[in-house]
Amino acid sequence: MKVDVSGLTKSFADRLVLDGISLEVSDGEFVAVIGPSGCGKSTLFNLIAGLDTPSSGSIRVGGDDPTTSSHCAYMPQKDLLFPWRTVLDNTTLGLEVQGMSKRQARERARTLFDTFGLAGFETARPSELSGGMRQRAAMLRTVVQDREVLLLDEPFGALDALTRTEMQSWLQSVWQQYRSMVLMITHDIREAVYLADRVVVLTARPARVRREFVVDLPRPRDLSALTSPEFVAIEHELIELLHEEMQQVTPSDPSAPDRGPAKRGRGPVA
Amino acid sequence: MKVDVSGLTKSFADRLVLDGISLEVSDGEFVAVIGPSGCGKSTLFNLIAGLDTPSSGSIRVGGDDPTTSSHCAYMPQKDLLFPWRTVLDNTTLGLEVQGMSKRQARERARTLFDTFGLAGFETARPSELSGGMRQRAAMLRTVVQDREVLLLDEPFGALDALTRTEMQSWLQSVWQQYRSMVLMITHDIREAVYLADRVVVLTARPARVRREFVVDLPRPRDLSALTSPEFVAIEHELIELLHEEMQQVTPSDPSAPDRGPAKRGRGPVA
Amino acid sequence: DNGTTDATKIRFALDWTPNTNHTGLFVAMREGFFKDAGLDVEVLPYNTASPDTLIDAGNAEFGVSFQSSATFAKAAGADVVSVLAPLQHWATGIGVRADRTDLSSPKTLDGKTYAGFGDAGEVETLKQVIRNDGGTGDFKNVTLGTSAYEAVYDGQADFTVPYFAWEGIEAEHHGTPFKYFHYSDFGFPDAYAIIIDGSEKWLKDHPEEARKFVQALQKGYQLAADDPSKGAQDLLDANPGAFTDEALVRESQKMLAEKYMKDSTGRVGNQTLDQWTGYSRFLFQRGVLTDGSGKALTTEPDWSTYFTNEYLSGQ
Amino acid sequence: MSTSAVSRFAPALVGAVVLVGAWQAYVSVSHIKPQILPSPWRVATQGWSHRDVIGTNAVATLQVTLVGFAFSLIVAWTLAVAVDFSGWLRRALLPMFVTSQTIPIIVLAPMMITWFGFGLLPKVLLVALVTFFPLAIGLIEGFAATEREAGALLQSMGASRWKQFRYVRLPTALPRFFTALRIGVTYAVVGAIFAEYAGAENGLGIYMARQKQMFRTDLVLAAVVVTAVISILLFVATYAVERVVAPWARQERQKR
Amino acid sequence: MSTSAVSRFAPALVGAVVLVGAWQAYVSVSHIKPQILPSPWRVATQGWSHRDVIGTNAVATLQVTLVGFAFSLIVAWTLAVAVDFSGWLRRALLPMFVTSQTIPIIVLAPMMITWFGFGLLPKVLLVALVTFFPLAIGLIEGFAATEREAGALLQSMGASRWKQFRYVRLPTALPRFFTALRIGVTYAVVGAIFAEYAGAENGLGIYMARQKQMFRTDLVLAAVVVTAVISILLFVATYAVERVVAPWARQERQKR
Numbered sequence A, B: 001m002k003v004d005v006s007g008l009t010k011s012f013a014d015r016l017v018l019d020g021i022s023l024e025v026s027d028g029e030f031v032a033v034i035g036p037s038g039c040g041k042s043t044l045f046n047l048i049a050g051l052d053t054p055s056s057g058s059i060r061v062g063g064d065d066p067t068t069s070s071h072c073a074y075m076p077q078k079d080l081l082f083p084w085r086t087v088l089d090n091t092t093l094g095l096e097v098q099g100m101s102k103r104q105a106r107e108r109a110r111t112l113f114d115t116f117g118l119a120g121f122e123t124a125r126p127s128e129l130s131g132g133m134r135q136r137a138a139m140l141r142t143v144v145q146d147r148e149v150l151l152l153d154e155p156f157g158a159l160d161a162l163t164r165t166e167m168q169s170w171l172q173s174v175w176q177q178y179r180s181m182v183l184m185i186t187h188d189i190r191e192a193v194y195l196a197d198r199v200v201v202l203t204a205r206p207a208r209v210r211r212e213f214v215v216d217l218p219r220p221r222d223l224s225a226l227t228s229p230e231f232v233a234i235e236h237e238l239i240e241l242l243h244e245e246m247q248q249v250t251p252s253d254p255s256a257p258d259r260g261p262a263k264r265g266r267g268p269v270a
Numbered sequence C: 001d002n003g004t005t006d007a008t009k010i011r012f013a014l015d016w017t018p019n020t021n022h023t024g025l026f027v028a029m030r031e032g033f034f035k036d037a038g039l040d041v042e043v044l045p046y047n048t049a050s051p052d053t054l055i056d057a058g059n060a061e062f063g064v065s066f067q068s069s070a071t072f073a074k075a076a077g078a079d080v081v082s083v084l085a086p087l088q089h090w091a092t093g094i095g096v097r098a099d100r101t102d103l104s105s106p107k108t109l110d111g112k113t114y115a116g117f118g119d120a121g122e123v124e125t126l127k128q129v130i131r132n133d134g135g136t137g138d139f140k141n142v143t144l145g146t147s148a149y150e151a152v153y154d155g156q157a158d159f160t161v162p163y164f165a166w167e168g169i170e171a172e173h174h175g176t177p178f179k180y181f182h183y184s185d186f187g188f189p190d191a192y193a194i195i196i197d198g199s200e201k202w203l204k205d206h207p208e209e210a211r212k213f214v215q216a217l218q219k220g221y222q223l224a225a226d227d228p229s230k231g232a233q234d235l236l237d238a239n240p241g242a243f244t245d246e247a248l249v250r251e252s253q254k255m256l257a258e259k260y261m262k263d264s265t266g267r268v269g270n271q272t273l274d275q276w277t278g279y280s281r282f283l284f285q286r287g288v289l290t291d292g293s294g295k296a297l298t299t300e301p302d303w304s305t306y307f308t309n310e311y312l313s314g315q
Numbered sequence D, E: 001m002s003t004s005a006v007s008r009f010a011p012a013l014v015g016a017v018v019l020v021g022a023w024q025a026y027v028s029v030s031h032i033k034p035q036i037l038p039s040p041w042r043v044a045t046q047g048w049s050h051r052d053v054i055g056t057n058a059v060a061t062l063q064v065t066l067v068g069f070a071f072s073l074i075v076a077w078t079l080a081v082a083v084d085f086s087g088w089l090r091r092a093l094l095p096m097f098v099t100s101q102t103i104p105i106i107v108l109a110p111m112m113i114t115w116f117g118f119g120l121l122p123k124v125l126l127v128a129l130v131t132f133f134p135l136a137i138g139l140i141e142g143f144a145a146t147e148r149e150a151g152a153l154l155q156s157m158g159a160s161r162w163k164q165f166r167y168v169r170l171p172t173a174l175p176r177f178f179t180a181l182r183i184g185v186t187y188a189v190v191g192a193i194f195a196e197y198a199g200a201e202n203g204l205g206i207y208m209a210r211q212k213q214m215f216r217t218d219l220v221l222a223a224v225v226v227t228a229v230i231s232i233l234l235f236v237a238t239y240a241v242e243r244v245v246a247p248w249a250r251q252e253r254q255k256r
């Protein structure tokens, strides 16, 4: 299994969003994608998952065209839970599509409800969930599918720090166990470095690959890794790089009294 | 202007969500609300904004019932941008409702587009925005209204670190200038401590006020405040507290290899 | 209505799309008989409301009706009275397709399907004719209205009631002729196939105009009876685009003029108590007439109040 | 239950009472002839005393309505699904659907009789013809209202066109379908009455026509009342069905 | 433009050609009598040679259709908005709307004539009566489809009921309204033809009735063709209006 993106461009009307992205991800790799808000990360994932077609360039997932095959389980940024299904039945959707019986699919999804902090909400409607719970349900729907490639678009954005840590740990352990390929968009540089083998940094729109960092920290990583000099070095470099990109996408607000992050290379909440 | 919440409870069917919340926020105060995912933060804000009615207890905003008066500008967790309006016209909605002429409202909103990194997207439809851009548009729609109370439900959740820092700085400066009251839900403990005068910590569902921390750091805060001993002390205490709450809401996953955050008091990405 | 300065407005309701049963009306219009009498006559288009209903409700002063409908209407208290009979006899009969050898007389219609019009009295009439011929009078009655004739042509229904001088000729022109069982051949009383009904109340309130109108109309029908080709032409001219088969109109008018319009004296329009009594008494005796509250009539009405010759031109 | 039921049906009752009261008052004051406008009281009493005949005819009409509408549902679903699966078919069939609605009954009735006689069939077909159109349009536009992303997500899961349809397009269409169902079922009853003009031995349409010829306006209106009651019951039934089949669609509205 | 126009209209054309071809073939082979089923060729040529009369009648019908439908739109909007503002009114009026749809034309026509004579008015009212129902139901359910949160957000901005309606409920309803508009406008044409039976001097309905009496099935069908063309044009026009008034509603569908 290999994901092979080459020379990918994508425009909406005359707005160029992806400007020649090339990327190779091989079996069992965990890749994080970061880049300024609005640069084209979700667009890239949509294309890899086969939800949309490139303007030019090619994408191969396991050698196949993603629009006609399905090696990926995709968790889009919008949670896209369906109001006509209970929470449990939303999470079994992928399995049902794959032809699993409803009963079996439910059994399988149900085992994860506890881990995802959704126990007791199996028969609730999505409208009864909080924002973070929706995100977890969408994640559950994705990972339960057992695909060769996981595409996760900001899977932990709406979670509090501790729930987030739990989920990250869980994801790492699952990934280590099954060695599926994971591509994850995140805004959190530490999350990226903590979880990924490689971090791909995109430029501001139109997105190009600005740089790739290999995170060569030992596995399994625990939280002590965060204080290792390698970690801090990579983190720092990433912050610098991203900041350069930011300057291009968000013209700075002259009224802002504190331009600190630019100088210090790190926001209050990195 | 004062927000006065007392003995507030709220149930959905027989699911008790808020269990006797009392809270006072006075003029010009900046209060951050944190609590585990799904505990009832958004529910509380919905009630303060008058979107829903309490099961028992009372809410007064400037002495008035929030369901019949409107002192608050609310940014809900779902962005609720309307597909039938352009991005610019989505941001002018509150002003138009207040009776401002369309032309004037547009003029006023337009001046903020640059600051919010949305320049060039005035005439786009919301469906053409990225996740982070939608969140910024929703924030713009809220702050442009110039209300006495700002209610922000995770305003920066979908933003990358640097855009987020920019927006935080901007918010602090605006708040300092106009001294409006701000209530903000966040999952980010550092964000809470960095911006707020007071941090209210809620318990896991059913939510009660677990504790309130007064953040007595000088203003304007710049990023150096983050390293002050007071800051670190409050941050640490908050993390401990929240972790206790978490234990109740998400039963831990026995397969998770790393239970570090609990012991270390801090996740990889706090 | 103040008919002193302006021409008096008279609304006239039709029973069917324009046909030769209406020729007198259109002749009177084309020849200016109404205008000469200072009358402004408006022909109301054919619609789903029956002329008797329109007259009774005050939406028309006059209209084309049938002796059966008028009898039902008046028994129920409707404000109608027959003022002129354009056709002196039945001009309809039981029609079956000419090639139906199995249908040789009314009694063979037992158990067959009647393509009907939902008209008051039609079923009673047919039943009696069949019984008079020795049948039981039990047949299937399907209400079809305008589609009745097609249903018989293509065999879905077995019999219907055509006007000899209209659907009858039409059927011949299209190669699917009817054969008929005439009511009078089976001991059934004669009746006026077509009458002109007027509002009794309006007649009373406008005796002058009423007389002028009825006489102008009578003059029209008389002309159509005396000079059928002129009558037909007036009918055609008054309804441009309405008739695609002009020969049908001319033939039909000729047939009516020869066989149905004139009484023994050659006059058009007169009605007699005998003829009214014959058919209307039959309806009464069958117990189908009801009063205004829906109760069956128990005493026989005075049939002379159901029509009047008072407004016709003097002998 | 009982107080909420009262508050639910009270407005309709008040409305009906006001209307009927005004009508009765008008009739009493104006001394209008009963064959032109009978009093509601008279309609009720006369209708009641003819309940056997009206009932028999109502059953005939109800049968045509139900069978015809069931057939209409089958046709509408089949065509709408076909159209949803093929843009080509959509563009070919949509004009035909519209055309089918423009053929007046006087043209259609004789053809129906020629082809199908006087049985249930032609009437059922007429009811279907009148009612399939709103159902089909409602379904077609309901399917098309599916969010692009939702369909795409299913596709990314490896869902075939058919599964995308079943899991996303179909549920998305249901709320609009029920709107269309309410329109369709209301037309079904008038459609049936109307179809009786294409040739029927009995049924409320025929009954009304006959009574009208007999100047029995009171009985005509009694039959109209029966028709209205049938229609309203069917209309209300759609809400019940919706609550079972698509409960999420109404949650929203119940809050109001 | 030209290739996309071709691909857009080709299916409809192919469909029409196949249908007309089959019809012509059937007529040629079966030697069916023209008064039962004339050939399309005959319909076309005869229709063409009577184009003046048909045209005059078509104009009359079109006038009734347009005026009646405009009136229907006004009525439907007024009632739907009123119903949206008051749950009480909704429960009082909805049963009346349904009832209004159950009154058959044979009952209605004489009343219409009694009250409004034979002018344009009764026909306009009949068209409105036939078409306001789908419009009103579509609007009412469209308004009600508003997300609760969206309305609440507006309320939190201090929006009055009216402003909530204007800024949220109204735009939410538009997609469904256009679905209902397509149903309504199609019925409007048949409704007009139908209304002509309640009394009209000219119009396609009257023309068809007359030609049918004369057994000119070919001319009847020629008039049906004209009716169909008018209906399809009005139907297509709704898409154009929708593109202007509610462009966001169709963006989705255009992608398919």
Ligand SMILES: Nc1ncnc2c1ncn2[C@@H]1O[C@H](COP(=O)(O)OP(=O)(O)OP(=O)(O)O)[C@@H](O)[C@H]1O
Pocket: A012, A013, A015, A017, A035, A036, A037, A038, A039, A040, A041, A042, A043, A044, A077, A205, B127, B128, B129, B130, B131, B132, B133, B158
């Ligand atoms: N359907 C669309 N039509 C037009 N423009 C679009 C569309 N989808 C995305 N874009 C544009 O493409 C750009 C990239 O969008 P994308 O959603 O990929 O950003 P992103 O990197 O995921 O941002 P975020 O971190 O905020 O989610 C944005 O400028 C957006 O306006």
Ligand SMILES: Nc1ncnc2c1ncn2[C@@H]1O[C@H](COP(=O)(O)OP(=O)(O)OP(=O)(O)O)[C@@H](O)[C@H]1O
Pocket: A127, A128, A129, A130, A131, A132, A133, A158, B012, B013, B015, B017, B035, B036, B037, B038, B039, B040, B041, B042, B043, B044, B077, B205
């Ligand atoms: N409409 C509703 N019906 C039923 N339950 C609801 C509803 N809205 C919220 N809840 C429940 O109330 C609880 C609190 O929800 P709320 O959205 O307030 O959480 P939150 O603190 O904002 O969480 P998050 O940080 O994940 O957004 C949740 O358990 C949720 O399931």
Ligand SMILES: Cc1ncc(C[n+]2csc(CCO)c2C)c(N)n1
Pocket: C015, C016, C019, C021, C066, C092, C117, C119, C122, C161, C162, C163, C166, C167
């Ligand atoms: C020309 C012409 N043809 C048919 C009828 C319809 N019609 C009404 S009453 C009746 C007799 C049987 O009830 C018939 C055949 C008509 N009025 N004029």
Ligand SMILES: [Mg+2]
Pocket: A041, A042, A043, A077, A153, B130, B131, B132
């Ligand atoms: Mg994104």
Ligand SMILES: [Mg+2]
Pocket: A130, A131, A132, B041, B042, B043, B077, B153
């Ligand atoms: Mg929340």
